[in-house]
Amino acid sequence: MRYIIIGAGAVGGVIGGRLAGSGHEVVLVARGAHFQALRDRGLRLRVPEGELTHRLPVVEGPAALGELRPDDVLVLAVKTQDSVAALQTWAPAPVTGGGTAAERLPLFCAQNGVESQRLALRLLRRVYGVCVWLPSTYVEPGVVSAAGSPLTGILHLGRHPHGTDETARLVAADLEKSHFEAPVVADVARWQYAKLLANLGNALEAVTGPVDSEEAAALFRRVRAEGAAVLDAAGIAYASTEEQQAVRGDKVTLVPLDGAPRGGGSSWQSLTRGTGTIEADYLNGEIALLGRLHGVPTPLNELLQHLANTFARERRAAGSMPVGELVRLAEEAVVNTR
Template sequence: MRYIIIGAGAVGGTVGGRLAQAGREVVLVARGRHLAALGEHGLRLRVPEGELTYRLPAVEGPEPLGELRADDVLVLAVKTQDTATALESWGEAPVAGGGTAAEQLPLVCLQNGVESSRLALRRFRQVYGVCVWLPSTFVEPGLVSAAGSPLTGILHLGRYPHGTDDTARRIAADLEAARFEAPVVPDVSRWQYAKLLHNLGTALEAVSGPVADARGRALYARLRAEGEAVLDAAGIACASAEEQKQARGDKVTLVPLDGAPRGGGSSWQSLARGTGTIEADYLNGEIVLLGRLHGVPTPLNELLQRLANRFAREHRPAGSLPVRELERLADEAVTAAGKAG
């Protein structure tokens, strides 16, 4: 199989580089300065064993590839806010032997949240969801880092909305040859919703810095409690904390990497890079949406969604809102919600 990594940033670049290291055929899809750097210098992957360089085909879209191959696997690794554009671009790409990518090829959603798989299923017949547990960083154009050891990451994989098949098992085998653990599960959404609860803290980290002190941890606990209440009201199951602990154990331990400090998660990185967009609508915003659908107030997640979007839109520095100020805004949001209710 040939893997086409649509969005070769932190997560996509890491997976693409590790697959190439394992001898799999990989094409990278990127834009702008990152694409130029990939073409000029190759993909540089900084990992615990050193910096590795892979000279891989790099394109901006499907056109330079001509007809896609029948054994291609499309791996969607863009941020959720860019999913619709990527699906439109790649869905109609012709496949050798007839048909389009949306009709003929598997699409693997290597992304946070739960919305991308739903969007993909509107266009693609074969959609695979992934619960992404992969600490990685976009350092600079052409260079990504992944500090996990002994495994680079853990990627629960399954058909969306449910089920398993031979394609999932073949992809998992390739990932496991590439320093990942890739359990094939029939209920991948249950793992994705569990990860969604964890990701509710990414907006908090993005606007106020790492959740390292008691105040930050308390705010995250309140965000998560809202999320758990919403999923319970919606009847949505998620993997338990004990299941996740058993699945992960000490398999992905972060190792300090020279010249590649890990400042924060994906949302923090979006602000630090000044991309102008952030995933909050599909993380905290997913909880807000479900809360509105099922009559559960979610004032804290709504606040963090709004703040994260404002920070991205106005190019505010990551982590620049003091936690004390965020606490004040959170208390005001909860009080206002109580009065409205």
């Protein structure tokens, strides 16, 4: 199989680099300065064993590849706010022997949140969800890093909306040869919703910096509890904290990387790169949406969604709001919903 990584940033770049390092054929899809750096200097992958450089084919879209191959696997790793554009670009791409990517190829959504595979299923017949537990960083064109050891990450895979098949098992086998654990599960959404609850802190981290004070940690616990209450009201199952810890154990322990400090997660990285967009609408905004559908107030998640979008739109510095100021705004938001 050939892996086409649509969005070779933190998650996509690490998955692509690790697959290439274990001998698999990989094509990276990128744009702008990142595309130029990957094309000119290769993918620089910083991991615990050192910096690895992979000279891989890199394209901006399917036209550069001509017809796609019947053994291609599409891995969607863009931020969810960029999913529609990417899907509309790749779904109609022709495949050798007839038909299109939408009709013939599998697409794995290796992204935060739960919305992209639903968007993908509107266009493609074979869609797979991936619960991404992969601490990784992309802030410099051409360079991605992943500090996890002994495993780089854990990626639960399954068909969307449910089930498993041979394709999922084949992809999982390739990932497990590439520094990942990749459980194939029939209920991948249950793991993704659990990860969604953890990702509700992404906006908090992006706005105020690392959640390393008791004040910030206490606020995150309230934000997560609000999210859990919404999922419970909606009847949506999610893996418990204890179940997640039992699976992960100490398999993905972060170690210091030379020249690659990990300043923050995916939303923090978006602000640091000054992209102008952020994924909060599909993390905190997912909770806000479900809260409105099921009659559960979500003032804290709505606040974080609003602030994260404001920071991205105005290109404010990541972590530039004092935690105390955010806590004050949170208390006001809660009072105003009573």
